[in-house]
Every structure is written in structure tokens, then in C-alpha cells.
Amino acid sequence: MDDTNGYGAAAKASYAIREEPLGTPKHVRIVGIGAGASGINLIRTIRKNMVNYEHVVYEKNEKVGGTWFENRYPGCRCDVPSHNYQFSWRPNPEWSNFLSPAPEIQEYLSRICEEEHMMDTIKLRHKVNGAWWDEKRGLWDLSVQNLETGEEFKDYANFLVDASGILNNWKWPEYPGIKSFKGDLVHTASWPKDFDYSNKTVAVIGNGASGIQLLPAIQPDVKKLYHFIRTPTWIIPPRRITMLLMGGPAKEVLEDLGLDEDENFSQEQIERFKTDPAFYQxxxxxxxxxxxxxxxxxxxxxxxxxxxxxxxxxxxxRLLGGDKKLCEALIPKFPLGCRRVTPGPGYLEALQTPNTELVMEGIARVVPEGIQLESGKVIKLDAIMCATGFDNSFAPPFPIVGRHGNVQDTMKAETPKSYMSLALAGLPNYFTFMGPNAPIGHGSVFTLGEHVARYITRLMIKCQTEGIKAVAPSDAAVDDYARHVAAFMPRTSWSGSCRSWFKSGDGEGGAVTALHPGSRFHFFHMLDRFRGEDWEYVLDDDENPGRNRFYYLGNGFSTKELDPKVNVTWYLDEDADRL
Known part of the structure; x- marks a missing residue:
């Protein structure tokens, strides 16, 4: 009789008990990319839930804040209400405005990093230039550059977490001759400090969120403003007004707020937020x-x-004064939401001022003195301001080489796809915030990032405590999820006939790759449970005959019973039966 699977001598010879309690975590090194909101939140989530680890975050900028450090153009602010555009674990009752300006959000993030002592984890002015997966070692090999000294050095990680974000890699518009312009050429995502545009003839190219905010902020101070757009876009009233008009859940509480005409909170209102926690909540x-x-x-x-x-x-x-020409040019035929919906206080009004001209004719090229239209006409300019967005292809700016080759090549050759936006096929121990089909248009990314961070951290703990060297979503699971996304998106206005960065490619018919297939609450619900069947695992010392998948069970004791700080009888608590 073969006793290999029983309790006989063969079993004893081929398998050894791990002489540590169940739950003992192995040491791991975690490398994060980016110290914006998601990267900052991940630091806290890891600190609260993990032990026996190293964590370093490489941030290319000289300060934390990500997009809220990089975007400093006039008029830049959030389009999500301030008191929801914050971490749930760090409420700020002192926001100055219903929709906070960029410097205030960046200051909020900086203050958290200082007060929570996170700067010892974050390495500023450091840029990851490449990542290569070593299957045998179960590690990521990294090339990192110190941007202060120019030195390039090697690092490694058990887990690589990309929190650099989708709105990170800004780009110039692809017009011939753009670098030949002799005046000031600026991009909204790289706004020069102390740039003086007063009394100049300027162009604002683009009517996405940045262009819509920039134009009314600079219009009163410039001599002449030409606004170049390719397609119309929906402009909605200020967010608070929209909520009041629609009569939704916030109507009652919004009617009880102290705000001035610019939606700044009164000092009395701020004091009420600080002293009345029930009302604040x-x-x-x-x-x-x-x-x-x-x-x-x-x-x-x-x-x-x-x-x-x-x-x-x-x-x-109404805001366009019924002007037929402007209404025809600016009010879309596609459904609201096909492009990013942006509150645009003052934007439509600014387009009707004497010093502003809307230009919908195509740009043929940029010439030294200005912009040449397709008709051949040249508009002479002192400055060109490009509100033309980012590279949203999901192709990383540096090589990430996993089991299926370089992700840069895959993302350019195929429609980008992911596992629930937070992992990619063929990339073990790699996680990302706001990857393909993330809920980037679903409200505050702060709260969204908290859910993603918890999911990622739970998975890293699973690997740490269950003897798993490498974990990646299966190709089949990623393909199935992509099929669901593709089948669902035609139900929404996102797939309408508009040009949008929500879609892959620049045309109207591209696949929707930047949005989650469902509501905000749907995304949270989806991440409630870990679907282990969708993942593939490589165990520590997988070829060691003295170990198997249950080696992690250890010596019969549990870390929960051996740690004096742990509630050893948690199963008797009032909510113990909640699933």
C-alpha cells in the first residue's frame, strides 16, 4: 500500500513542519512609485496593517502631491466638493471653498506627510527608469535615478506598486513646427512660476477641464485671447448649484451652508464644521x-x-445669451458624460467678452510668429497655452518587463486591459492605482484609492503569511474582465460619438479604457471580496519537496493567541457573526 499521502514514513520523509506559528509574516520589501494622494494613502494603509517590511516611495518631483503639485495654472481647482476630496481618515473642516484650489489641496497632502512622519519613507526627486521581473528570485529589479545628482542605482522589491496616476505624463499637442514658436509656449501641467501673461495676445488650446478653468482666470488680464477647440463640450453650472437644482440627497444640507458668491465658506461655517461633528458628518x-x-x-x-x-x-x-453661432459651436450633440463633465463658472461668459475669440478651424501648424490655420491664415501670438492633457495610453513612461515582455509594447499594440484596474496579466507582485478601466470619473479619487490600497495590502499580507512568492491575475481572468468591460460600455454615454481621453486612441470610436464599468458604489462592492480563483500563485521554495501549500500553517499555534495585544476571543464579540 502506498502510504505517501497518509501518516506513514514516506510522508514524514517528504514533508517538514514549519516551526513558526500560523500568521508569521516573512520580511518583504515594497517599492512605491509616486507620492500623490494614492501613494500617500498606501503608506498609511501598510503601516496600519503590516509588520516585518521595508517600504520606500520614489517621487520624481521636489514635493509631494502629484497632480496637485504639478498643476499650478491660474484657476486650477478640484471639481469634486472639498469635504469629499479628502481622506476619510483625515477630515479637514477648514477647507476654504466648496471646490478647493490646487495649492490648498497640495498643502493638505504635504501637511499629512509631515505630521504623519511619512517623509522618511518618501524619496523626493527620485525617478524609476525601469523594472524587470526575475522569476527565479521572485523579485523586481529596478533602475532608479536620483534627479538631484544624476546618479542611477539599482534597487529591488518583492512588491512594486505604481501610484503615479493616469494624469501624470503630460504631452505637447502634435502640431508640426510647435517647437519653432518664438513666443512663450506653456503647458497647463508645467506652468512656469511667475509667468506674466498680462496685456499679451495669447492662445488657449483645448476645452477639457484645464482649458475651461484657465480661460476665465486669464481673460480679464490679457490683451486678446484666441480659444482653439476641436469639438464642443458640456458645461454644467457650479457643482453646488447643480446639486440643488437636481434635488438630490445633498439639497437639504446645502441649503444650510454659509457661502459667499464665490462659494468661499464663511468663518462661521468653518467653525460649525469644527465644533459640530454630527452636522459635519x-x-x-x-x-x-x-x-x-x-x-x-x-x-x-x-x-x-x-x-x-x-x-x-x-x-x-441661457449663459450664451441665446447666441445661435455660439450655441451651435459649443452645445454638444453627444450625451452628457461622453467627455468629462466639468463645472465651468465664468467660462461661457468669458467667451462672449470683446477680447476673446473662439476658433474652431483646424490648426495646420505652429509657425515662429503664431498659429497657422488650415485655411492658411496666421494668427500672431505672444504666448501659446496648451491645455491639451496627458498621455492616457496606459503605456508606462519606462520599461516594465514581466512574463509577457515589456508592458510598454503591450499597451501600445492592444486595447489596454487590467484586472479590476489594479493588476496586469503577466506582472507578478505588481499593483497599480488607476490602471485601465479604473473609476477615474467616479468622484473623489481619495476614497477610491483607500479601497484599492486595502485590497492591495490584504493581498500582500496573504503572500507574506501564506508562503507565496509570486501572485498575478491569470490571463483568462483579465481577458474575461475585459470582455465584460467591452460589453458593458455601450450602455453608457461614455461610448458616445465624441473625442475623449476616456477612450483609447484619439478618435470617436475608441474603446472606453479609463472608466469603471459601473457606478462608484459598484466599484467599492466589487473590491469587497478577494477572488482567489482569479489569481495564479508561485509558492516560496516551490521545488522544495519538504514544503507544500499548507506549509504556512506552521507549528500548531497562532500569532493571534501569542500576541498579548490581540483580542484572543474575537469570535465572542458582538459583531463576530458579520460576514
Missing amino acids: KFVKAIERDIGGAFPILVNGSPAQADVNAKAAMTMT
Whole structure:
């Protein structure tokens, strides 16, 4: 009789008990890329939940904050209400405005890093230049550059977490001759400090969120402003006004706020937020329900979509004074939400001022003295301001080489796809915030990032404590998820006939790659449970005959019973039966 699978001599010879308690974590090194909101939150999540680890975050800029450090153009602010555009674990009752300006958000993130002593984890002015997976060692080999000294050095990681974000790698528009321009050429994501545009003839190219915010901020101070756009876009009233008009969950609490005409909070209102926690919590939760509940307006054919499209068109017509030419040029035929929905206080009004001219004719090239249109006409300019966005291809700016080769090549050759936006096929022990089909248009990325960080951290702990060397989503799971995304997106306005960075490629018919296939609440629900069946595992010392998948069970004791700080009878607690 073969006793290999029983308790006989053969079993004793081929398998050894791990002489450590169940739950004992092995030492791991975690490398993060980027110290924006997601990277900062990950530091805290790891600190609260993991032990026996090293963690370093490489940040290319001289300060933390990510997009809120890089974007400093006039008028730059968040388009999500301030008190929801914050970490749930770090409420700030002192936001100055209903929609906070960029410097205030960057200061909030900097203050957290200082007060939470995170700067010992973050290496500023350091840039990751490449990452290569070593299958045998189960490690990422990294090339990192110190941007202060120019020195390039090697590092390694058990886990590599990319928190550099989707709105990170800005790009110039691809017009012939753009570098030949003799005036000031600036990009909204790289705004020169103390740049003086007053009394100049300028161009603003682009009517995405940045262009919509920039134009009314500079219009009163320039001599002449030419606004170049390719397609119309929906402009909605200020977010607070929209919430009041739609009569959603936030209506009651918004009517009880102390705000001036520019939506700055009064000092009395700020004091109430600070001293009345019940009201503060009611306010934050009502705004969150309102934002999260907006998904029905994006569902094609829904009554909510028809209603909001009609109201938005009427509002734009009124703000444009009924001007037929401007209404025809600026009010879209595609459904609201096909492009990013942006509140644009003052934008439509600025387009009607004497010193502003809307240009919808195509740009043929940039010449030394200005912009040449397709008709041959040259518009002479002192400055060209490009609000033309970012490289949203999901191809990383440096090589990431895994089991299937370089991700840069894959992302350019195929429609980008991921596992629930946070992992990629063929990249073991690699996780990302806001990867393909992340909920980038679903409200505050702060809270979204918290859910992703918890998911990633739980998975790293699983590897740490269950003898797993490498984990990656299976190709089949990633392919199945991509099929679900592709089948779902035609139900939404995101797939409408518009040019949008939500889609792969520049055309109108590209696949929607930058948004989650569902609501904000749907995304949170999806990440509630870890689907182990979707992942492939390589065990520590996989070829060692003295170990198997249950080696981690150890010597019969549990770290929960041996740690005096742990509630050893947790199973008797009041909520112990909650799943």
C-alpha cells in the first residue's frame, strides 16, 4: 500500500513542519512609485496593517502631491466638493471653498506627510527608469535615478506598486513646427512660476477641464485671447448649484451652508464644521451620496439622462445669451458624460467678452510668429497655452518587463486591459492605482484609492503569511474582465460619438479604457471580496519537496493567541457573526 499521502514514513520523509506559528509574516520589501494622494494613502494603509517590511516611495518631483503639485495654472481647482476630496481618515473642516484650489489641496497632502512622519519613507526627486521581473528570485529589479545628482542605482522589491496616476505624463499637442514658436509656449501641467501673461495676445488650446478653468482666470488680464477647440463640450453650472437644482440627497444640507458668491465658506461655517461633528458628518455623507448616485445620468436611454441633458442644454443656451453661432459651436450633440463633465463658472461668459475669440478651424501648424490655420491664415501670438492633457495610453513612461515582455509594447499594440484596474496579466507582485478601466470619473479619487490600497495590502499580507512568492491575475481572468468591460460600455454615454481621453486612441470610436464599468458604489462592492480563483500563485521554495501549500500553517499555534495585544476571543464579540 502506498502510504505517501497518509501518516506513514514516506510522508514524514517528504514533508517538514514549519516551526513558526500560523500568521508569521516573512520580511518583504515594497517599492512605491509616486507620492500623490494614492501613494500617500498606501503608506498609511501598510503601516496600519503590516509588520516585518521595508517600504520606500520614489517621487520624481521636489514635493509631494502629484497632480496637485504639478498643476499650478491660474484657476486650477478640484471639481469634486472639498469635504469629499479628502481622506476619510483625515477630515479637514477648514477647507476654504466648496471646490478647493490646487495649492490648498497640495498643502493638505504635504501637511499629512509631515505630521504623519511619512517623509522618511518618501524619496523626493527620485525617478524609476525601469523594472524587470526575475522569476527565479521572485523579485523586481529596478533602475532608479536620483534627479538631484544624476546618479542611477539599482534597487529591488518583492512588491512594486505604481501610484503615479493616469494624469501624470503630460504631452505637447502634435502640431508640426510647435517647437519653432518664438513666443512663450506653456503647458497647463508645467506652468512656469511667475509667468506674466498680462496685456499679451495669447492662445488657449483645448476645452477639457484645464482649458475651461484657465480661460476665465486669464481673460480679464490679457490683451486678446484666441480659444482653439476641436469639438464642443458640456458645461454644467457650479457643482453646488447643480446639486440643488437636481434635488438630490445633498439639497437639504446645502441649503444650510454659509457661502459667499464665490462659494468661499464663511468663518462661521468653518467653525460649525469644527465644533459640530454630527452636522459635519451629515454634510459629508450627503455629498457622497449625491456624487455616488449620479450614475443613472450616464446610462443610455434612462429618464435621468434625458432630463439632465435637456437641463444642461437650456442652461448653456441661457449663459450664451441665446447666441445661435455660439450655441451651435459649443452645445454638444453627444450625451452628457461622453467627455468629462466639468463645472465651468465664468467660462461661457468669458467667451462672449470683446477680447476673446473662439476658433474652431483646424490648426495646420505652429509657425515662429503664431498659429497657422488650415485655411492658411496666421494668427500672431505672444504666448501659446496648451491645455491639451496627458498621455492616457496606459503605456508606462519606462520599461516594465514581466512574463509577457515589456508592458510598454503591450499597451501600445492592444486595447489596454487590467484586472479590476489594479493588476496586469503577466506582472507578478505588481499593483497599480488607476490602471485601465479604473473609476477615474467616479468622484473623489481619495476614497477610491483607500479601497484599492486595502485590497492591495490584504493581498500582500496573504503572500507574506501564506508562503507565496509570486501572485498575478491569470490571463483568462483579465481577458474575461475585459470582455465584460467591452460589453458593458455601450450602455453608457461614455461610448458616445465624441473625442475623449476616456477612450483609447484619439478618435470617436475608441474603446472606453479609463472608466469603471459601473457606478462608484459598484466599484467599492466589487473590491469587497478577494477572488482567489482569479489569481495564479508561485509558492516560496516551490521545488522544495519538504514544503507544500499548507506549509504556512506552521507549528500548531497562532500569532493571534501569542500576541498579548490581540483580542484572543474575537469570535465572542458582538459583531463576530458579520460576514
